[in-house]
Amino acid sequence: MKRTVALVGSIMMVAALAPAAEPVDVASYDIQVRLTPETHRLRGTEVIRWTNTASVATDELWWHLYLNAFASNRTTFMRELGGARRKLRGGKVENPHWGWTRIAKLTLDDGTDLLAGLAFERPDDGNPDDFTVARVKLPRAIPPGGAIILHVGFEAQLPRVIARTGWAGDFYLMGQWFPKLGVFEDAGVRGRKTAGWNCHQFHASSEFYADFASWDVTVEVPEGWVVGATGVQTADEKGAEGTSRLRRVSFHADHVHDFAWTTAPGTLMTVVEAEFDPGRDVPKRWLDQATKLLERSAAELELPPVHLRLLIPTSQAGLAERMLRSARFGMAWYGLWYGLYPYPQLTIVSPPVTATEAGGMEYPTFITTGASRWMLWPPSSWMPLIEMVTIHEFGHQYFYGLIATNEFEQAWMDEGFNSFAEASCSTAVMRDHLAPDLKAYDPWLGDRMSSLGRRLPVKVDRFAWAYRSRGDYSYASYPRTAVLLKTLQGLAGPGPFARAMRTYAERWRFRHPGPKDFFATFSEATGKDWSWFFRQAFESDTTVDFGVMHVAQHREKAYQGFRWEDGRWKESEPAGKGDAGAATAGEKDGGPAPAAAPAATPTVAPEEKKNGGAEEPWEVTVQLGRPGSFRGPVEVELVWDGGKTERRTWDAQDRWTIWRMESPERLDRVIVDPDGIWAAESHRADNYWSRKDDTGAVTRRIWWLKELFQATGLMTLPWS
Ligand SMILES: [Zn+2]
Numbered sequence: 093m094k095r096t097v098a099l100v101g102s103i104m105m106v107a108a109l110a111p112a113a114e115p116v117d118v119a120s121y122d123i124q125v126r127l128t129p130e131t132h133r134l135r136g137t138e139v140i141r142w143t144n145t146a147s148v149a150t151d152e153l154w155w156h157l158y159l160n161a162f163a164s165n166r167t168t169f170m171r172e173l174g175g176a177r178r179k180l181r182g183g184k185v186e187n188p189h190w191g192w193t194r195i196a197k198l199t200l201d202d203g204t205d206l207l208a209g210l211a212f213e214r215p216d217d218g219n220p221d222d223f224t225v226a227r228v229k230l231p232r233a234i235p236p237g238g239a240i241i242l243h244v245g246f247e248a249q250l251p252r253v254i255a256r257t258g259w260a261g262d263f264y265l266m267g268q269w270f271p272k273l274g275v276f277e278d279a280g281v282r283g284r285k286t287a288g289w290n291c292h293q294f295h296a297s298s299e300f301y302a303d304f305a306s307w308d309v310t311v312e313v314p315e316g317w318v319v320g321a322t323g324v325q326t327a328d329e330k331g332a333e334g335t336s337r338l339r340r341v342s343f344h345a346d347h348v349h350d351f352a353w354t355t356a357p358g359t360l361m362t363v364v365e366a367e368f369d370p371g372r373d374v375p376k377r378w379l380d381q382a383t384k385l386l387e388r389s390a391a392e393l394e395l396p397p398v399h400l401r402l403l404i405p406t407s408q409a410g411l412a413e414r415m416l417r418s419a420r421f422g423m424a425w426y427g428l429w430y431g432l433y434p435y436p437q438l439t440i441v442s443p444p445v446t447a448t449e450a451g452g453m454e455y456p457t458f459i460t461t462g463a464s465r466w467m468l469w470p471p472s473s474w475m476p477l478i479e480m481v482t483i484h485e486f487g488h489q490y491f492y493g494l495i496a497t498n499e500f501e502q503a504w505m506d507e508g509f510n511s512f513a514e515a516s517c518s519t520a521v522m523r524d525h526l527a528p529d530l531k532a533y534d535p536w537l538g539d540r541m542s543s544l545g546r547r548l549p550v551k552v553d554r555f556a557w558a559y560r561s562r563g564d565y566s567y568a569s570y571p572r573t574a575v576l577l578k579t580l581q582g583l584a585g586p587g588p589f590a591r592a593m594r595t596y597a598e599r600w601r602f603r604h605p606g607p608k609d610f611f612a613t614f615s616e617a618t619g620k621d622w623s624w625f626f627r628q629a630f631e632s633d634t635t636v637d638f639g640v641m642h643v644a645q646h647r648e649k650a651y652q653g654f655r656w657e658d659g660r661w662k663e664s665e666p667a668g669k670g671d672a673g674a675a676t677a678g679e680k681d682g683g684p685a686p687a688a689a690p691a692a693t694p695t696v697a698p699e700e701k702k703n704g705g706a707e708e709p710w711e712v713t714v715q716l717g718r719p720g721s722f723r724g725p726v727e728v729e730l731v732w733d734g735g736k737t738e739r740r741t742w743d744a745q746d747r748w749t750i751w752r753m754e755s756p757e758r759l760d761r762v763i764v765d766p767d768g769i770w771a772a773e774s775h776r777a778d779n780y781w782s783r784k785d786d787t788g789a790v791t792r793r794i795w796w797l798k799e800l801f802q803a804t805g806l807m808t809l810p811w812s
Contacts (some may be wrong), residue, residue, distance in 0.1 A: 115347035115602040118145050118303035123270060126312035126338075127355060131249075132259050134269060138244040144234045146278035146287045151233035153242075154213070154276075154291035155195075155226045156302075158268035161294035162191035162251040162258075166221035168214075169255075172296035172557060191251030191258060195226070195271055201241040204231060216293045216557065224294040225274075246271050253449045255296075256460070260447035263356045267455060268300065270351075275303050275498075275604070282498060282606030292500040297565040298556035299492075299499035299506075302349040304602060310342040313355045318363050320403040320439045321353035322458045347434070347602060348456030349496055354403060354441045361444075362406045366416050368398040368438075373420040374428070377524055382428040385590040395427040398435070404442040411463055411478060415440060418461075418482035421526065425483075425517035429590065430490045430597035438486065452481050454488030461485055474531040476518060483521075484514040494601045502607060503556040503565065504630070508573020515539060515574055536578065536771065539571035543774040549633040549721070552576070553607055575772040576629045579636070582769030583625065584618055592617035607631075628722050629772070637720030638744060638764045639778030645758050648708035709754040714762055717748040720774070729766040733757040739766075759783065 125136030144150060161169035198207040209229040214222050234240050248269055251258040257267040274291025277284055290301065308326075313319060315330060315337040323345025331338045345351065374395060383390055400419055404412050419440055427433055441460045443450040451462025461482040491513065492499065492506040499506055515535040521527055522534070548560070552568045559565040581589040595617040596610055605613075611626045628634045651664045716728065724744025731737050734757050742749060742764075764779040773779075 115304055116145065117306045117347060118143055119273060119305040121270075121305055121307050121309070121351065123307070123309045123351070124312075125270070125309070127264065127266075129259075129262065129264075129314060132264075134246075134248040134250065134266070136246055136248075136270065138242070138246065138270060140242045140244065140273065141239060142234075142242070142273060143239040144236055144276060146276050147236050148278075148287045149233040149235045149238075150276055150287075150289070151230045152289070153228045153230065153240075154274035154289040155228065156268070156272045156274060156291060156294070156300075157193040157195070157224055157226055158272070158294045158300075159191045159193040159248050159251070159257070160223040162254060163223060164190065164221060166219075167224065168217055168219045168222040168293050168557075169224070169296050171219070172562075174296075189252040191249050191254075192223075193246060193248045193269070193271060195244060195246050197243065197245030198228065199243045200231075201243070206230070206242075213291075214293060215291065216295070216555075219293075222293050225291050227289075244271055253443075253447045256450055256453040258450070260444065260450070262360055263354075263444050263447050263450075265352070265354050265441070265443060265447065265450035265460065267352045267453065268294075268350075272302060272350075275301060277604070281604055282501075283608050290498065290500075295500070295557040297559070297562050298503065300350065301496075301498040301500055301604075304347050304349050304496070307345045307348065307351050308342065309344075309351055309353070310340060311353055311355070312338050312340050314357075315339045316358050317355050318358050318361050318403060319353060319355045320363070320401060320441055320458070322348060322351045322439070322456050323435075324399075324437050345435075345457060348493070350455050352455035352458050354443075354450075354460075356403075356444075360405060361403050362409055362412075364402040364404060364409075364412050364416070366400040366402065368400055368420050368423045370395040370397060370424070370427075374424040375524060375526060378424060378428055378520060382590075385587045386429075386594055387587070387591065393428055395423070395432050398423060398433055399437040400440065401437060402440045402442070405444045407444075408442060408463055411442070414478050415442060415461055415482050417527070418479040419486050421479065421517060421521050422483040422486035422514075425520065426487055426490050426513060429513070430594065431494075431601065433489060434494070435489075438489070440482070452485060454485045454492055456493050457489070459485035459488070475533050476521065476527055476530045479521065479527060479530070480514065480518050480535060483517050484510060487514045487517070490597065495597060496602070496604050498604065498606070499556070501555050502553065503569040504552050504573040505605070505607065505610065507569040508552070509577065511539065511570045511574035512577040515578075536575070539574050540771065540774075542567055542571040543575075543635075543772075546774075549635045551633040552630045572772070573630075578771035579769065580614075580622070580625060580629070582767065582771065584620070584622070588618045588620075624723075632721075634722040635720040635774055636722040636770055636772040637718065637775045637778075638724065638726045638742075638770065638773065639717050639719060639775070640714070640762050640764055640781040641717040641748060641778075642715040643713065643759060643762055643781050645710050645712040648711055648754070650708065707756075709756055710758050712751075712753040712755055712759050714751040714753070714759070715748065716742055716744075716751070716764065718744050718746070719778075722772070726765050726770060727767065729761075729763040730759060731761040731763075733760050 119140060119142045122139040123136055125134050127134055161167050164170065195207060195210065198210065199205050206228050211227050212223050213225045213227045214220070215225065250264065253260045253265060257265055257269065274289050276287070277290050278287045279285060292298065307323060309321065311319060311321070317339060319341045321343040323343040325341060326344045327342035329340045331340050379390060379393065382393055386393070400416055402412055402415060419438060423433055435457045437457060439458045443460055443462055448462060451460050453460045461478065463478055487510040488506065491510040497505040518535040546567070550564050550568045550572065552573055556565055559568060584592070592614045596613045599613055600609060607630060611623065615622045654661050654663050718724070725741050726744050728740050728742055729737060730740065732755060760783050762781040765773065
């Protein structure tokens with residue numbers, strides 16, 4: 093025991109001393125771009141400086157040309173979207189509103205042309221009609237530590253808004269709008285065996301992956317238009333070209349792996365400037381809870397102020413305060429638990445209702461939230477839906493932004509981790525009455541309900557496009573991972589869990605962790621091997637379900653018939669004569685006892701059985717089962733008639749077990765997982781057994797109704 097404690101102590105020490113990763117900007121992008129609203133086109137130039145941070149040389153560069161996903165009906169993205177109804181969250185792309193990116197010029201710093209050597213690649217599916225990934229051969233290899241400067245000219249046709257990018261009327265959201273380098277990963281990064289480029293095609297069910305970089309971006313829009321973008325604004329000039337008057341706005345950002353921006357006429361969108369003021373906006377109770385569970389002082393958890401810029405349709409201005417309040421909740425919560433937000437500004441965009449497809453999306457220091465028209469009507473209007481979307485998208489500043497997992501390959505590591513943190517934050521908001529205008533709401537119910545009615549179990553850890561269906565992708569990546577992490581929190585305990593997640597968030601900040609990195613960090617930080625959990629939770633298609641299969645109890649009958657005693661056969665007295673302990677039919681519960689199985693140790697010593705003696709004890713048989721494939725352990729609570737309550741642990745390695753007990757009292761209730769530790773359990777109605785059918789049982793039978801009601805609200809949300 094002591095040795096274990098010492099070992100755990102030393103591991104914790106190592107974890108605590110390991111410094112948080114320093115940001116390394118692998119590339120710098122200097123981009124000048126002009127938007128022509130009449131044609132929905134962008135024309136721009138890039139000067140990219142890229143450093144080879146791997147330990148081997150490379151003689152090629154891989155590029156993402158994401159907008160080519162919307163170039164035809166045969167691209168991988170459009171094929172995966174499927175069928176005639178090519179819709180993603182309500183949007184659709186139809187001729188003539190295609191979108192594309194074309195590289196017009198590509199040279200080295202010395203003028204060497206690279207464009208002639210550009211070839212399209214389809215590493216994921218070989219689809220010859222997909223043009224979202226390109227490879228360029230270099231005249232000479234870039235050695236480890238070597239750098240290269242590239243000059244790029246490009247033109248982009250924006251689609252009508254789809255998959256968070258494009259135009260709707262005069263509103264523009266520019267995401268994935270420029271030629272962008274893939275990631276040259278070293279051996280060992282996310283568990284890969286050899287160094288190489290990671291550059292996936294754009295899929296219908298995938299987001300992105302890129303290296304950290306520094307950015308200087310200047311955008312030109314018509315005069316009178318507002319602009320919001322990643323980073324902070326560094327310049328704002330007026331200019332003219334020919335007859336058109338322009339506004340030229342510059343932005344700078346460091347240590348982020350993408351750059352997005354938005355623009356619209358000032359008559360359509362309003363800009364609201366605000367602050368996150370930690371002295372005012374960090375709830376005292378949250379700080380107290382964090383200092384206690386993380387075992388850190390309030391000074392160590394101090395958060396910096398952050399500037400907030402909200403771009404919102406003038407017609408929605410009444411919702412601005414709710415969105416800003418939500419962003420502040422997110423900043424306080426994620427900052428306390430996962431480390432401070434290291435950037436000076438957060439830009440929030442609420443797209444107009446005509447551009448729902450642009451809502452609910454994350455880019456570094458730039459998020460889109462959104463108010464759907466359904467939110468004006470019950471039941472959605474009673475729920476903190478704007479709050480949840482805003483908190484969720486802000487949360488991606490951590491799970492995606494700072495902890496830069498590969499969204500193509502492990503969508504669950506950003507969406508699922510973030511869904512967990514977001515639901516935890518929303519729960520705290522409701523618990524602490526920080527949004528008194530909203531009705532009670534439990535964000536976890538929707539996540540848990542998502543497992544109902546699934547036809548096949550789902551393995552979580554898959555590439556985003558490798559699930560059976562897009563429904564499976566969403567389920568595995570969002571709620572399934574969230575409830576599995578909540579289960580892990582219950583099993584590990586809130587303190588160890590919080591500290592392990594903090595260690596993970598700090599150690600992998602500004603880096604690219606894979607699943608094994610999370611698993612190893614978590615086990616190390618808790619000083620316990622959790623591989624049994626991770627293997628079942630994320631690497632296999634398990635379902636979680638424990639239950640009470642059967643309970644039987646009856647009084648031991650008095651001895652009847654013959655027995656060998658004192659060297660001769662004796663016959664007991666017939667029942668009814670002085671046999672106070674005989675069972676009567678009315679006292680018998682349940683059916684006949686099932687076949688013999690490994691018995692638990694009786695908790696109550698059997699009383700001496702004598703004819704005509706004291707009342708015979710109850711023989712109690714509890715049969716527990718595991719319909720789900722996920723193995724335990726799981727806690728079981730036994731409540732006896734007199735009110736005595738005891739807890740036991742069933743390891744739940746086998747499919748079932750039978751506990752036989754003798755007791756002077758009858759069992760009143762059996763509850764499997766009484767604390768609700770197994771949040772990932774899909775079917776809880778069988779976790780309870782009660783001798784008297786109580787009213788609670790009725791509620792439990794219709795629990796799904798309540799969840800269905802809440803999920804109706806969730807379906808109206810744009811999520812990413
Ligand atoms: Zn998300």
